[in-house]
Every structure is written in C-alpha cells, then in structure tokens.
Amino acid sequence: MTIQRSYNLPNCTLIVEGLSEATFSAESDVRPLISILVNAECHLAATTQPLVGGRDFFESLVTAVSTYAQEFLSKVHHPDAHKPRLVQLQKVNDNRHRLIVQPEISGEGLHADSHSNGVRQIDLTTVQLFDLVEAVDQFFADRQTLPDLSLQLMPVSKRYTSSGQQLTKQAVPATVGVSSLALAAIAFFFVPIPEVQRPVQPRPQSSSSHSGHLAIGNNDSDQYLANSTPHNFLEKTLYDDC
C-alpha cells in the first residue's frame, strides 16, 4: 500500500507517492518514513496538466528548482542551473521563468502541450515560481519523506561569476603590458651607447605597462553607469576592486 504526501501552495501542489521500507511499522506510527518513490506529481496553477514522473523526474525537478531559486535571489550565474537535465528552469525575463520538462524514458502520463516529442514548457510568474520553490522546500524539510533528498545549498565560487571573468579580462592587458615592457627592455639593451662622454640616462619606460592595473580607490569604479540594471550594477560596481 502506497503512502501519499502533498505539499500545498496556492499556485503549486507537489504530491509524493511512495513506499516505506520498514517491514514493521507500528500501528501508532502516524507518519511512517517513505524511502521509495513510486510516483511524483507537480500540479501548477499555470497549466492544466500536472507534471508526472518517477524518481529521476522528481530528483531533477527539486534540484533544478532549488538551484534556479538561488540564481534568482543573487542574480549571480550558477553553472549548475544550466546543465542539461530532465527538468530545467530558464529565465525569460524579470517576471517569467520557463520550466522545461523532458519526457522520462517511460513517458507515461505526459501529454504534449506545445511540442510533439513530449517536451513540456510552462511559463511561471515570480509568485508562481516562489510557490513551486516553497513546495519543494517543504518537501525537503519533511524528514519522513525521501530523507536522502535534502536541501543542499552552497554559494557559487567567484571563478564562475562575471566579476571573476572580468578579473581575467583585466589581467590580460596586464600581461600584455608586462610583455611589452620586457620587449622594450630587450630592445633598448641593443641600442648602441652614444659616443659622447656624458653619462647615459636610462630611457623612461612606456606607461602602457600599467594599463591593465586594477584601479583601486576609495570610490566605486566609474566603469558601469546608466546601462547597468539595478541588480547587476551592484555586482559590477561594488566588488570590482576586490
């Protein structure tokens, strides 16, 4: 006999149906542990047909939703959120988030919405997205249901962010500058000493060697101005001189 648990939000209901591995569950066990998933359903207000699937689908759904939520919060690119998966979320614009669901191999119970090969695309508003995230988080918090699936949160490393990439871009002119300095030094080495008796002053090096140096000052960089959107202006202007 399977056990069903549901996590209800105004725009999303998540239903997990499973089995308990325990051979003896006491009569007084109000909430037995579900350790095996038989079926999962995700009912969204944004669409009439629920998303249905097994373990692979469900695991992919909760992972994709959780990672996308973090990306949404910080506006920092999460490489994990963009890996090809059974379930993916993509940003359409500030208020539209596209849930894309590939068919599981068994493919049962899925009706194609707008695509013939069983791939489903559902657009969610931000509030609807939140309800989906919250349903998933309530599932994660329920330690009596598939406890091996739990909330895993880690901040994204700086090397994956655009500021990390910008640091790389700025380092390139620095290396070019340093190389040209080296070349200039070598070139000057071969310049013949003038014949006049007065001492030779070393020639001033070109200032281009400092072109790549990161500007570090008291104020934020002036590089990013009116075209920045509010959330990534913070990224770009605030920790550029870290």
Place this chain on the structure above:
Amino acid sequence: MQLDSSPVQPLPLILDSLPNPAIEERTCPRRTRSQIDLILLAIEALELGGSEAILALAQELELQEIIKNRVNLWRMRSTNPLRKAHTRRPLSLIEAKALVVITCYLARRLTVVIRQLLLAYQQMRDKQIPLEQNLRLSNYLERFRAHFRSRMNPRRSGVIAINSNEKLDELALSLLEQLLFCTGTAGMQRFWISLFDGEVE
C-alpha cells in the same frame, strides 16, 4: 569565530542554521553588506516604524547582544558602501547573520502584503498599466525612493547609476521579490547563502 570584546557566550541557537561561508576574510564582502542594508530598506518602505521593529525583534529573538541599540544597528547598516555615512568598519558574519534572521522574521510577518504587492505588480505589468495607479504599490515605491535618496551618497557612481525613479523602482521591486523568498520555509538559508554567491573561493 569572531567575537567582540564581551566575554565568550554561546551564540543564539537561531543563528546555527546559517553556515559560515568559505571566504578568506571573516567579515562580509561589499555586496553582502550592501544587499543586507537594501533589503532592510525595502522592509522599512513596506512597514512604517522599520528600525523600531528591527530593534524590538532583536530583543524578542534574544539577539540584543549582537544588535545592541539603534546606534549599533545604524553603524552595521552603514557598512553598506553606498551610504552617505559609510564607514570602514567591518560587518562581522555574526552581525550579518543576526540581520538576516531579523529580515526573514519581519518578511514573514509581511507575507500577505508582499504577495499582494507582487500580484498587483504582475497584473499591472501584464496589462501595461502604470504602477502608480495602484495605491499600495505606488506608496511602497515612493517610500523606497525617499529612503534610498535620503541615506545613500549621491556622489557614488553606484548610486548615480540607479538614481532615476525608474531604476529605483526596478530595484525596489527586485528587493520585494527577494523578500518573498525570505518568507519561505528555507528562506533564511537561501537568502543567506545567496549573499555570498560569487564571493567564495
């Protein structure tokens, strides 16, 4: 763990669910400091008597050893580099955690208001109706703009970049959406971790 000069005391349990991020410094990066201050600003724009509410809640949650009084709170928030009163005082991880906990508790109290405002925003945007026509939304945006302009340094390029009404409204709405996520079951952890995206090794 960084503690100030007071005798070592066990940290309030409520902070335990927020892990320390793997950053080199034991204090908060600039983006973190700025985000925390701005989201508190959004709360103040939602609810009058914001800073009193923050202090009262600090008391209630037994965080008053960390957020001692109004001046102490103001100093923490002034670690936001955009502020007129910006100081080079660091914001410790413990202080940041306390502020995040308070943010999320306050957000939860305001769940209904936050959802209503975002639903209104969504509908008006879909129908292409100017946001000013919704009184509650327009009040929130106006208060946010006023708070922002009165506290942030207009000479900083980061402030100049968004000092138009339109850009400030975008920021206010983005913060409102983040506040919605703060109301969730895992909102506190999610928001906390997101503050360090792109800041850790």
